[in-house]
Amino acid sequence: MASENSTPPEVRAASHLRTLDLDGKSWITGVAINGLLAEGSEESIELARELVDRAVATQDDDGQLGYGPSYPIEVFSHGREYEASWELTVKKCMNANNTTAIGHGVLDFYERTGDTQYLDAARNEYEWLMSVERTATGGIPHHDPEVAGIKSLWIDSVYMMCPFFSRYAEAADERAAHDEAVEQYEVHAEHLRDPRTGLFRHIWVEEPDHYPQGTFWARGNGWAATAAVEILDRLPADHDQHDALVEQFRGHCESLLPLQDGSGFWHNLVDDPNTPLESSGTLMFAYAFNRGIELGLLDEAQYGQAAADALDAVTRVVDGGAVGRVAGPPGGPEAPLTVTPYGQGWYLMAADSAR
Numbered sequence: 001m002a003s004e005n006s007t008p009p010e011v012r013a014a015s016h017l018r019t020l021d022l023d024g025k026s027w028i029t030g031v032a033i034n035g036l037l038a039e040g041s042e043e044s045i046e047l048a049r050e051l052v053d054r055a056v057a058t059q060d061d062d063g064q065l066g067y068g069p070s071y072p073i074e075v076f077s078h079g080r081e082y083e084a085s086w087e088l089t090v091k092k093c094m095n096a097n098n099t100t101a102i103g104h105g106v107l108d109f110y111e112r113t114g115d116t117q118y119l120d121a122a123r124n125e126y127e128w129l130m131s132v133e134r135t136a137t138g139g140i141p142h143h144d145p146e147v148a149g150i151k152s153l154w155i156d157s158v159y160m161m162c163p164f165f166s167r168y169a170e171a172a173d174e175r176a177a178h179d180e181a182v183e184q185y186e187v188h189a190e191h192l193r194d195p196r197t198g199l200f201r202h203i204w205v206e207e208p209d210h211y212p213q214g215t216f217w218a219r220g221n222g223w224a225a226t227a228a229v230e231i232l233d234r235l236p237a238d239h240d241q242h243d244a245l246v247e248q249f250r251g252h253c254e255s256l257l258p259l260q261d262g263s264g265f266w267h268n269l270v271d272d273p274n275t276p277l278e279s280s281g282t283l284m285f286a287y288a289f290n291r292g293i294e295l296g297l298l299d300e301a302q303y304g305q306a307a308a309d310a311l312d313a314v315t316r317v318v319d320g321g322a323v324g325r326v327a328g329p330p331g332g333p334e335a336p337l338t339v340t341p342y343g344q345g346w347y348l349m350a351a352d353s354a355r
Helices: 009-019 026-039 042-057 084-090 098-113 116-131 156-172 175-192 218-234 242-259 279-294 300-315 341-353
Strands: 152-154 203-205 210-213
Touching (some): 009 026, 009 042, 026 042, 042 098, 042 116, 152 156, 218 242
């Protein structure tokens, strides 16, 4: 366990991340890159750059970043919660914005180096997303509807897309990208945020109008909370939707805070104490709370201890550098608990936010 090694657990987690297979799903690897950049050691930065450079080198003609000549978006199924509409949504489809998670790292290296190949790659990804057919309410679907034959919004998308849009807006001096970041968050919240609980559901399908996965799963709510605080970190204070997004973020955090377990974890379904304690969502809430405090959006006395308890709880299940109790992709009620690159990445980001 973490206490058995004097090496800081976040350093061991970064070391373990280097041993995992990083050639898998782009959305997983994008988060891993963000974690390596947060950890910040020379070795981690070099590995992150290797992954980013490979993504840029294998960007396709449409503008999608990648990690090789091709990689399939697979269907994960580990429980009864996945209905036929889920299969229609994702089977054999190119993901419309999971590749955008890599764009966070691409823009990071543009900021670090000034090398315009990174900005050009980010622009290609941005312009491709702008070309995707939207829902009637303006949402960019999680999978390209030309391939999927159906339009669906996933809460994952707000983290994959929206902070990327905000970062691109600054890098390219493209104010419209700030507007897009907020619009996509708001459209996803319109369809996926439950007005009674203030929590976010996983997936909404436009036609027929329904939720093939409607539970309040931890990582899904983590995507929403971390996306909001990352947008607000870069959104101009005079933006006409700035204050409304602040209220969205604060209200979401207020909904999450009382659901924290006494152990410091949140449950895999945050409103169901009969589901397992889960690490990735717990880390994402710690990160969102710490960043919210840093930006002056959340009260430190109220949220600081909750964030510290969350990071401590997950640290207790770091074993040999592996962050345990992470719900396997794509999450949901029946997800097995395992070790994943995005779990490692979120541990590194949460640890960095607590410094």
